[in-house]
Amino acid sequence: MEKIQSTVQLRRYLAELAAYRGGLAITLVLMLGVGLLEGMGLLLLLPLLGLVGFSGSSDHPVAEGLRRLFDMLGLPLTLPVLLGLFVGLIGAKLLLAYWRDLRTTRLRLGFIDHLRNRLFRRIAFTEWLFFSLTRAADFTHVLTSEVQRIGQGTYQVLQLSANGALAASYLVVAIGVSPLFTGVALLFGVAMMLPLRRIQRRTVELGGGLTRTQRLLFAASGELLGGMKAAKAHGAEEWHVAQFARHAEGQRQAQLDFQRLYGLARVGYQWGAAAVLALLVWWAVKSGRLPAAELLVLIAIFSRLAPMLSGLQQGYQQILHMLPAYAAFRAMETACEEAAEPPVGTLAPPPFRQGLCLEGIVFRYRKESPRPVIAGVDLQIPARATVALVGPSGGGKSTLADLIAGLLAPDAGHISVDGMRLEGGLRRAWRRRVAYVPQETFLLHDTVRANLLWAAPEADEAALARALRLAAAERFVAALPEGIDTLVGERGVRLSGGERQRIALARALLQEPELLILDEATSALDTENERAIQAAIDELHGSLTLLVIAHRLSTIHRADRIVVLEKGRVVEEGAWPELAERRGGRLRRMIEDIPPENTESMS
Known part of the structure; x- marks a missing residue:
C-alpha cells in the first residue's frame, strides 16, 4: 500500500x-x-x-x-x-x-x-x-x-x-x-x-x-x-x-x-x-x-x-x-x-440602511461538539444604533461578533442585512462594510503610519489625523520619537497595551465602516483614556452602527440596546434604565457586583 x-x-x-x-x-x-x-x-x-x-x-x-x-x-x-x-x-x-x-x-x-x-x-x-x-x-x-x-x-x-x-x-x-x-x-x-x-x-x-x-x-x-x-x-x-x-x-x-x-x-x-x-x-x-x-x-x-x-x-x-x-x-x-471562502466575484456589499437580523443562529466550532457555542440566538440590530453585548466569559460574545462580522457562517439559522441573507460570496462582500477591533491587537512590524494605511491605503494626512484624534491617540503618537513614522516593533511591542488598542481603533475608524465592532477595545486602558475613547464613541453615536462587547459596564451604559448573553443564549435585552432596575435581572446582578468606587463613571 x-x-x-x-x-x-x-x-x-x-x-x-x-x-x-x-x-x-x-x-x-x-x-x-x-x-x-x-x-x-x-x-x-x-x-x-x-x-x-x-x-x-x-x-x-x-x-x-x-x-x-x-x-x-x-x-x-x-x-x-x-x-x-x-x-x-x-x-x-x-x-x-x-x-x-x-x-x-x-x-x-x-x-x-x-x-x-x-x-x-x-x-x-x-x-x-x-x-x-x-x-x-x-x-x-x-x-x-x-x-x-x-x-x-x-x-x-x-x-x-x-x-x-x-x-x-x-x-x-x-x-x-x-x-x-x-x-x-x-x-x-x-x-x-x-x-x-x-x-x-x-x-x-x-x-x-x-x-x-x-x-x-x-x-x-x-x-x-x-x-x-x-x-x-x-x-x-x-x-x-x-x-x-x-x-x-x-x-x-x-x-x-x-x-x-x-x-x-x-x-x-x-x-x-x-x-x-x-x-x-x-x-x-x-x-x-x-x-x-x-x-x-x-x-x-x-x-x-x-x-x-x-x-x-x-x-x-x-x-x-x-x-x-x-x-x-x-x-x-x-x-x-x-475550506475556501466562497468567491465574491462582482458582488457588491449589501446596503445597510435598515438593520441586521439574526434568526435562530446556532454555531459550533467543531461539528461533533454536543453543546453549541451559540444556541438559537434571535437578535435585531438597527442601523446606526449602538448595541452592547455583555455577559460572563465563555458566554459566546466574541463568537457572536464573528458571526455578525461575516467571519463565521452559522450552522443553522440566517443572518440578514436589510433583508438580504449573508450567504456565499455575499457574506465575504459584507465585510467591506465592517471594521473590527478584536481583543488581541494585531500590528505590523512597521511604523504607526504604515499600520494605519494597512486598512486604508488611499487615506490622506487629514484622514489619519482625524482617526488618531477620534481614537484618543493623537497626543501619544505626537510624543513618539518619530511621531507617526515611529517603528512600533513586532506586534507593537514598543507600545503599551492601551496604546496598541488605540492605534487599532484609529485604524478601524480610518476605514469609515458602517458597522464598527469593538471587542473589549478599552480593556487595557486607564480611566482617563477610557473616558476619552468613550467620548469618541459617543461622538460616533448615530453616524454608524456600533457593536460593543465589554466586561466593564462603564463602557456600555449609554448604548441604545444591551444584550446579555449566557451559554450562547440571549437571556436579557433592553435599554440600560429598564435592565438596571429589573428585579432579579442579569444586568442588575452584574451592576450590584461592581465595587462602589467603580460605579461613578456609570452615573
Whole structure:
C-alpha cells in the first residue's frame, strides 16, 4: 500500500512539474544537446587513437563512418583537425551546460515560488473557522521546510534528467563500440538494482519521519515565541527548551538515518560497479575479443558511466525521500481548498440602511461538539444604533461578533442585512462594510503610519489625523520619537497595551465602516483614556452602527440596546434604565457586583 501511495505521489508531482510553465521543454532540449555533444566527443576517441598508433581502431565501423563524414565535408582526417574539433566540441558542450544549469536553477526556483505563493494564497482565503482551528506552526512548516524539501527534490529530478541524457549518450557510444560488452555490463547493472528496492521503501518511510519531526519542531518553537512573556512569567523557559531539544534530536536522528541508508546504497552500488567493470575488462583481455583502442574507449566510457548511474540511483533515492514533503504540501493545500471562502466575484456589499437580523443562529466550532457555542440566538440590530453585548466569559460574545462580522457562517439559522441573507460570496462582500477591533491587537512590524494605511491605503494626512484624534491617540503618537513614522516593533511591542488598542481603533475608524465592532477595545486602558475613547464613541453615536462587547459596564451604559448573553443564549435585552432596575435581572446582578468606587463613571 505504501509503495502504491508513493508511486501515486511521484506521478502527481511529476505531472505538476511538467505542467509548470517555466521553460521545462527548453531545459530538456539543452540537456539532450549536452548529452549529444558529449557523445560526439567520445566518438572522436577512436580515430584519435588510430592516429597516435593504436591498431584496429581505424577499421572500426564508427571510425569508418567518421572518415566518410569528413570526406563529405572536405576535411582531412588529421590529428590537428581532430584535436581542434575535440576542443570545439568540449567548448560547445560547456556553454550548453552553463545555459542548462542556469535554466535548471531558474526553473527550480520558479517552480518552488509558484507552489509557495499558491499555497499562501489558499491559506489567505480560507474560512476563518478552519484557520482558527489549525496550528499556525503547521502552516509555517509546510510553507518553509516542506516546500524547501520539494525544491531539493526538484533539483534532483532535473539533475537526474541531465545525467540521464549524458548516460544515454554514453550507452549509445558504448553500444556502437561493442554491443556485447555493453549488453553484459547492462545486465549486471540491472541485477545490482534489484536489492535496492527495499532501500527505496525504507527511504520513503524515513522521509515521512522527517516530515513529522520537523512539524513538531516548528510547533515547539512557535509555542515559545508566541508565548514568551507567559513562559518567563511562569519560569517555564527550561520546559520549552527541553521540548525543542527533544524534537531537534528527533529531526537529527531522522536525517542521520537517511544519510546512513543513502551512504550504504552509494558504497554498495559503486563498489559493485567497479567490480563488474574490472571483471569485464579481465574477460575482454583474456578472450582477446576487443582491440586495445576499443577497450580503452570502453574503459573511458564506463569509468564515467558507473558513477553517473550511481548518481541516478542516489538522485532517485533523494526524490523518494522528498515525496512525504510533497504529500504534506498537497494535504495542506487540499484542506485549504475544501475550506475556501466562497468567491465574491462582482458582488457588491449589501446596503445597510435598515438593520441586521439574526434568526435562530446556532454555531459550533467543531461539528461533533454536543453543546453549541451559540444556541438559537434571535437578535435585531438597527442601523446606526449602538448595541452592547455583555455577559460572563465563555458566554459566546466574541463568537457572536464573528458571526455578525461575516467571519463565521452559522450552522443553522440566517443572518440578514436589510433583508438580504449573508450567504456565499455575499457574506465575504459584507465585510467591506465592517471594521473590527478584536481583543488581541494585531500590528505590523512597521511604523504607526504604515499600520494605519494597512486598512486604508488611499487615506490622506487629514484622514489619519482625524482617526488618531477620534481614537484618543493623537497626543501619544505626537510624543513618539518619530511621531507617526515611529517603528512600533513586532506586534507593537514598543507600545503599551492601551496604546496598541488605540492605534487599532484609529485604524478601524480610518476605514469609515458602517458597522464598527469593538471587542473589549478599552480593556487595557486607564480611566482617563477610557473616558476619552468613550467620548469618541459617543461622538460616533448615530453616524454608524456600533457593536460593543465589554466586561466593564462603564463602557456600555449609554448604548441604545444591551444584550446579555449566557451559554450562547440571549437571556436579557433592553435599554440600560429598564435592565438596571429589573428585579432579579442579569444586568442588575452584574451592576450590584461592581465595587462602589467603580460605579461613578456609570452615573
